[in-house]
Amino acid sequence: MAGSILIGILITFLVIVLVLYLIQRLPLDGRARQIAQVVVIIIGIISLLKYLAVF
Numbered sequence: 696m697a698g699s700i701l702i703g704i705l706i707t708f709l710v711i712v713l714v715l716y717l718i719q720r721l722p723l724d725g726r727a728r729q730i731a732q733v734v735v736i737i738i739g740i741i742s743l744l745k746y747l748a749v750f
Contacts, residue, residue, distance in 0.1 A: 700747075703746050707742045707743055707746065708743070710739075711735060711739035711742075715732060715735055718731045
C-alpha cells in the first residue's frame with residue numbers, strides 16, 4: 696500500500712518536472728510561459744494531494 700503511494704507520488708513528480716521542462720523549450724513569450732508553469736504546478740500539487748488522500 697505505502698509502496699504504491701510512493702511510486703504514484705514519484706511518477707507524478709517526474710511528470711510535473713518533465714512538463715515544466717517542455718514548457719521551457721516552447722517558443723512562448725515570458726508571460727505565457729509563466730502562466731503555463733503556474734497552471735502545471737497547481738495541477739501537480741492537486742494531484743499530489745490526491746495521492747496523500749487530502750481530497
